[in-house]
Amino acid sequence: xxxxxxxxxxxxxxxxxxxxxxxxxxxxxxxxxxxxxxxxxxxxxxxxxxxxxxxxxxxxxxxxxxxxxxxxxxxxxxxxxxxxxxxxxxxxxxxxxxxxxxxxxxxxxxxxxxxxxxxxxxxxxxxxxxxxxxxxxxxxxxxxxxxxxxxxxxxxxxxxxxxxxxxxxxxxxxxxxxxxxxxxxxxxxxxxxxxxxxxxxxxxxxxxxxxxxxxxxxxxxxxxxxxxxxxxxxxxxxxxxxxxxxxxxxxxxxxxxxxxxxxxxxxxxxxxxxxxxxxxxxxxxxxxxxxxxxxxxxxxxxxxxxxxxxxxxxxxxxxxxxxxxxxxxxxxxxxxxxxxxxxxxxxxxxxxxxxxxxxxxxxxxxxxxxxxxxxxxxxxxxxxxxxxxxxxxxxxxxxxxxxxxxxxxxxxxxxxxxxxxxxxxxxxxxxxxxxxxxxxx
Amino acid sequence: xxxxxxxxxxxxxxxxxxxxxxxxxxxxxxxxxxxxxxxxxxxxxxxxxxxxxxxxxxxxxxxxxxxxxxxxxxxxxxxxxxxxxxxxxxxxxxxxxxxxxxxxxxxxxxxxxxxxxxxxxxxxxxxxxxxxxxxxxxxxxxxxxxxxxxxxxxxxxxxxxxxxxxxxxxxxxxxxxxxxxxxxxxxxxxxxxxxxxxxxxxxxxxxxxxxxxxxxxxxxxxxxxxxxxxxxxxxxxxxxxxxxxxxxxxxxxxxxxxxxxx
Numbered sequence: 174x175x176x177x178x179x180x181x182x183x184x185x186x187x188x189x190x191x192x193x194x195x196x197x198x199x200x201x202x203x204x205x206x207x208x209x210x211x212x213x214x215x216x217x218x219x220x221x222x223x224x225x226x227x228x229x230x231x232x233x234x235x236x237x238x239x240x241x242x243x244x245x246x247x248x249x250x251x252x253x254x255x256x257x258x259x260x261x262x263x264x265x266x267x268x269x270x271x272x273x274x275x276x277x278x279x280x281x282x283x284x285x286x287x288x289x290x291x292x293x294x295x296x297x298x299x300x301x302x303x304x305x306x307x308x309x310x311x312x313x314x315x316x317x318x319x320x321x322x323x324x325x326x327x328x329x330x331x332x333x334x335x336x337x338x339x340x341x342x343x344x345x346x347x348x349x350x351x352x353x354x355x356x357x358x359x360x361x362x363x364x365x366x367x368x369x370x371x372x373x374x375x376x377x378x379x380x381x382x383x384x385x386x387x388x389x390x391x392x393x394x395x396x397x398x399x400x401x402x403x404x405x406x407x408x409x410x411x412x413x414x415x416x417x418x419x420x421x422x423x424x425x426x427x428x429x430x431x432x433x434x435x436x437x438x439x440x441x442x443x444x445x446x447x448x449x450x451x452x453x454x455x456x457x458x459x460x461x462x463x464x465x466x467x468x469x470x471x472x473x474x475x476x477x478x479x480x481x482x483x484x485x486x487x488x489x490x491x492x493x494x495x496x497x498x499x500x501x502x503x504x505x506x507x508x509x510x511x512x513x514x515x516x517x518x519x520x521x522x523x524x525x526x527x528x529x530x531x532x533x534x535x536x537x538x539x540x541x542x543x544x545x546x547x548x549x550x551x552x553x554x555x556x557x558x559x560x561x562x563x564x565x566x567x568x569x570x571x572x573x574x575x576x577x578x579x580x581x582x583x584x585x586x587x588x589x590x591x592x593x594x595x596x597x598x599x600x601x602x603x604x605x606x607x608x609x610x611x612x613x614x
Numbered sequence: 615x616x617x618x619x620x621x622x623x624x625x626x627x628x629x630x631x632x633x634x635x636x637x638x639x640x641x642x643x644x645x646x647x648x649x650x651x652x653x654x655x656x657x658x659x660x661x662x663x664x665x666x667x668x669x670x671x672x673x674x675x676x677x678x679x680x681x682x683x684x685x686x687x688x689x690x691x692x693x694x695x696x697x698x699x700x701x702x703x704x705x706x707x708x709x710x711x712x713x714x715x716x717x718x719x720x721x722x723x724x725x726x727x728x729x730x731x732x733x734x735x736x737x738x739x740x741x742x743x744x745x746x747x748x749x750x751x752x753x754x755x756x757x758x759x760x761x762x763x764x765x766x767x768x769x770x771x772x773x774x775x776x777x778x779x780x781x782x783x784x785x786x787x788x789x790x791x792x793x794x795x796x797x798x799x800x801x802x803x804x805x806x807x808x809x810x811x812x813x814x815x816x817x818x819x820x821x822x823x824x825x826x827x828x829x830x831x832x833x834x835x836x837x838x839x840x841x842x843x844x845x846x847x848x849x850x851x852x853x854x855x856x857x858x859x860x861x862x863x864x865x866x867x868x869x870x871x872x873x874x875x876x
Contacts (some may be wrong), residue, residue, distance in 0.1 A: 222629045222679045228721035229712035244709050247633020306661030308649050326642035337813035340633040340755040351817040431727040
């Protein structure tokens, strides 16, 4: 018997490594090390290269900011435009009128629709139905894939109508819009939006019928909250553990820290140091009574008990939110009156500081800016939803992995990827995501 | 159709926002026919399944910002018969190339609490600075219709139809009144490659150059005009230093304006 072999046969060293996480936005990997059934190390490696937005925004004119921050993410540019215009308007002491507010909600509905349809049908449904991609899935489920593509396309059409193009639309500015849509043009989308509402209700039934792993950690859910409406652009920040603060207090309650394995910063609660959960599941759990009537009915009758602590049911929350976005878009378009002026006059500016949190498709997106009396940015801070979820993803992996460590490594890797995809991580956004590596000892 | 008859397509990401890859997924009406015509052999954002190279076409999104990027782009070039860059980052260095005028170490300290964990190159550079590029598709983001045209042309073995004129021509074609002449708004339209359909002027705002410089632009002339109408030098420099600011033409023009100012 070899003296070198000090490891009992029952405790094989194992490592699982996912070099590149797939069907996520951006680049990251995962490293797991286990000794027998004892998990020793779990690391999300974020190697998406840093792009330094907060650094090069300094010195730029405030009105350039929404166009620049849009480029943080090609999937959710509207979210970056919305958080930046609200934060900058707070800094400048400007409050656009009610028509602008409703148009911004309509634009956000369009982005939620295209982003949620993309994630549900093209990125995550293949996990539940056992395919490597929606393209492979299309061979056996052509109707579902075609439905997903059309749902996504209608969201993009609405973005194009309001902003000229679906990715990095050009209409949003601090103070309002460069140009507002014509009522008659929006009404042309009415029939498509009605189709989308019904197809979204079908989507809720489809995804609520998926088989979900039995997994329900004790999460703290965090979202934006508004007294009268499902959260999008404003305004307080609440949690399932009793947080209820103005955006100005965000940084006092939640902090980012820099960990060695990552070009993304990871967020935690300041007081407890613990992780928290942002995104559709958090929003739905905290704001279900604010859903539009048909979305609410779908949530109450889909067979899932809310609040849900099962992250795999995030796909159902996403489908319910897509329903909500279609339903609200219809109601906004029906009520829409073209405003007399599309934006506030901001030719005279003063120095100021302001912050805002809005709900990106993936969760809370916080921005804070300081501008000088020339209107130039002196300081910028951006906290994307995915960096707030990283610590929670790692905590999930610590809880989830022990139950599956006896499986073959490719299966473990796939299960970890499936778990992480629940969060619809956007690594491009948060870098400032996944290769799996598992070491078994 | 036998799968071996279809050309193999690979899609790669460097430093970017994913928006140009997304343009491919935004071809909702054409996506399923496209995957009938080409084999998606490597596209991590869309599929967990990958096939080994070599590939007939490699689409590259994003700019080169790390030492690993430099190694990776050379390996990709070796594996690809045709390498095409998609978007402003891959073609000109992107918005993240604004660091090229600054001290990157100061940028790292500004954003990250532990600068020692961050490894990045001083500059963000286009793919063509590192390897031979067969075709460049402009835009921030690319126009999905142009992406489809380029892929169709490649499949048919013909040259793609990508009009080389300025955004100004697109404004004339859609009947947009010139925002510079009529409203005095600073606009990069006269210098910028067509392709977006002249979106910004149709939204009552100036072009911000996201499709990069057209062939043989005359930035000095535009800068002189803008300065003569009272636009500040710093404003013109910032306008040129946008999403394609590190392109040769825009960089030379903004650097020249800065030298004059000093």
